[in-house]
Amino acid sequence: MRDLIDELTAVAGADNVLTSPDVTAGYTADWTRRFQGVARCVVRPRDTGQVAAVIGVCANRGVPVVPQGGNTGLVGGGVPAGDAANAQGVVISLRRLRRLDPVDTLASQVTAGAGVTIAALREHAANAGLEYGVDLASRDSATVGGTIATNAGGILTVRYGHTRAQLLGVEAVLADGSVISRLGGIHSDNSGYELTQLLAGSEGTLGIVTAARLRLHRAEPVSLTVLAGVPDIGAASALLAEVRSLVPAVRAAEYFEAAGLTLVRRHTGLPAPLAADYPAFLLADITGSGDYHERLASLPFLTDASVAVDSQARAALWAYRERHTESISAAGIPHKLDLAFPPARIAAFRADLDEVVTDAGAQAIVFGHIGAGNLHVNVLGPDPDDDAVDEAVFALAAAHGGTISAEHGIGRAKAGALHLSRTPAEIAAMRAIKSGLDPAGLLNPGVLLAPVSS
Numbered sequence: 437m438r439d440l441i442d443e444l445t446a447v448a449g450a451d452n453v454l455t456s457p458d459v460t461a462g463y464t465a466d467w468t469r470r471f472q473g474v475a476r477c478v479v480r481p482r483d484t485g486q487v488a489a490v491i492g493v494c495a496n497r498g499v500p501v502v503p504q505g506g507n508t509g510l511v512g513g514g515v516p517a518g519d520a521a522n523a524q525g526v527v528i529s530l531r532r533l534r535r536l537d538p539v540d541t542l543a544s545q546v547t548a549g550a551g552v553t554i555a556a557l558r559e560h561a562a563n564a565g566l567e568y569g570v571d572l573a574s575r576d577s578a579t580v581g582g583t584i585a586t587n588a589g590g591i592l593t594v595r596y597g598h599t600r601a602q603l604l605g606v607e608a609v610l611a612d613g614s615v616i617s618r619l620g621g622i623h624s625d626n627s628g629y630e631l632t633q634l635l636a637g638s639e640g641t642l643g644i645v646t647a648a649r650l651r652l653h654r655a656e657p658v659s660l661t662v663l664a665g666v667p668d669i670g671a672a673s674a675l676l677a678e679v680r681s682l683v684p685a686v687r688a689a690e691y692f693e694a695a696g697l698t699l700v701r702r703h704t705g706l707p708a709p710l711a712a713d714y715p716a717f718l719l720a721d722i723t724g725s726g727d728y729h730e731r732l733a734s735l736p737f738l739t740d741a742s743v744a745v746d747s748q749a750r751a752a753l754w755a756y757r758e759r760h761t762e763s764i765s766a767a768g769i770p771h772k773l774d775l776a777f778p779p780a781r782i783a784a785f786r787a788d789l790d791e792v793v794t795d796a797g798a799q800a801i802v803f804g805h806i807g808a809g810n811l812h813v814n815v816l817g818p819d820p821d822d823d824a825v826d827e828a829v830f831a832l833a834a835a836h837g838g839t840i841s842a843e844h845g846i847g848r849a850k851a852g853a854l855h856l857s858r859t860p861a862e863i864a865a866m867r868a869i870k871s872g873l874d875p876a877g878l879l880n881p882g883v884l885l886a887p888v889s890s
């Protein structure tokens with residue numbers, strides 16, 4: 437009888453079934469280095485038919501499958517668990533599914549394969565005078581499939597919403613190897629359950645996304661980028677509200693603090709962004725024309741702000757925010773906690789956070805998409821396997837009415853804490869959906885929904 441590797445080789449080709457640990461290492465450890473495991477092999481199918489065949493082989497044999505895109509996820513959802521003694525699963529890398537159809541300019545839509553990177557998709561749309569509504573610092577590696585599976589947010593969420601708001605339909609392979617396809621681009625379709633939206637944010641647990649039909653937006657140039665120093669997050673939120681009331685539209689609104697700026701400057705060698713030192717910063721992209729410049733300049737905190745109008749100067753300001761993630765990782769292996777709050781509760785959470793983190797002998801580096809009520813709390817200090825500080829911060833977030841995942845998803849990292857953001861009835865409904873679509877539990881086991889203890 438043929439073994440698993442032979443069968444996968446027969447459907448995907450020998451070059452696309454990787455077994456050497458040297459080669460598979462890049463697929464079995466995550467971007468943060470906090471999560472890593474072992475796979476029996478890594479398969480790299482070329483098209484939807486091969487994905488279906490690979491899943492069919494795994495389903496017949498009862499082999500678990502971990503879907504992976506650009507492997508930029510931050511919650512351990514795209515890498516296998518376990519060690520060499522109990523390697524069970526197969527990593528299926530979707531990066532080679534790089535179909536990118538011509539832009540339909542009449543409908544402002546495009547069909548893209550799961551492996552197309554967000555940078556390539558955005559460039560493709562821009563060449564047609566349109567814009568894809570998701571952008572994030574991992575754009576050169578993060579894929580269409582991965583961003584759908586995590587329902588990624590990013591810097592444009594405040595303007596266009598999360599990935600699910602861009603989705604008109606998906607093509608996906610289900611756990612039994614069957615293919616569903618909703619790539620017709622119909623805006624109004626009430627013919628039954630919305631399977632596309634069900635797959636958005638499902639983190640590879642309900643199906644493998646192979647392609648998507650995506651909504652595009654009219655290209656919208658940024659007219660102004662502002663970086664302002666502020667005393668704290670409450671002042672940043674208040675300043676953002678004032679800016680919003682004065683300008684046509686805010687496209688992006690980001691927050692960071694002095695501790696993160698210090699790490700960024702140490703890692704990148706960038707100069708100080710403003711003449712004076714500040715505890716916290718608001719970075720905002722403003723779009724649209726009008727005579728708002730003078731009114732903006734009179735706002736408190738904007739008197740010593742940096743204002744950029746051309747793309748090079750804007751990129752220089754954005755580097756202070758976008759280089760946070762790599763600069764924090766250069767300082768250690770962070771616990772990346774991605775929270776969101778109702779706008780009125782975010783300052784109170786921030787005020788209580790430092791005590792919880794310093795009690796654990798750790799340091800918190802805080803930044804995030806403040807326009808969407810989102811805070812990334814990066815904890816440096818504890819061992820990668822020590823979850824105590826994660827649990828304490830999640831409990832604090834829940835006490836302040838927050839969610840334990842704004843945009844990165846639950847992954848393996850937070851599966852045990854899902855009850856802090858979802859009720860028992862909601863979790864039971866999720867488990868019912870999971871067992872309906874994947875009765876053998878082969879798609880990304882242990883991700884999003886923790887194993888049920890017997």
Ligand SMILES: Cc1cc2nc3c(=O)[nH]c(=O)nc-3n(C[C@H](O)[C@H](O)[C@H](O)COP(=O)(O)OP(=O)(O)OC[C@H]3O[C@@H](n4cnc5c(N)ncnc54)[C@H](O)[C@@H]3O)c2cc1C
Binds near residue numbers: 467509589646
């Ligand atoms: C520097 C940096 C900045 C980031 N900024 C942001 C940000 O602003 N906003 C944000 O939301 N995230 C951000 N992230 C996190 C990450 O980029 C996103 O979660 C992204 O959506 C992951 O895409 P990926 O292709 O790398 O997916 P992966 O990391 O490969 O996988 C992520 C999850 O999706 C599943 N998956 C992947 N592909 C498929 C598929 N085709 N079908 C089904 N399931 C699949 C995996 O199993 C896993 O559970 C950032 C990460 C980095 C490193």
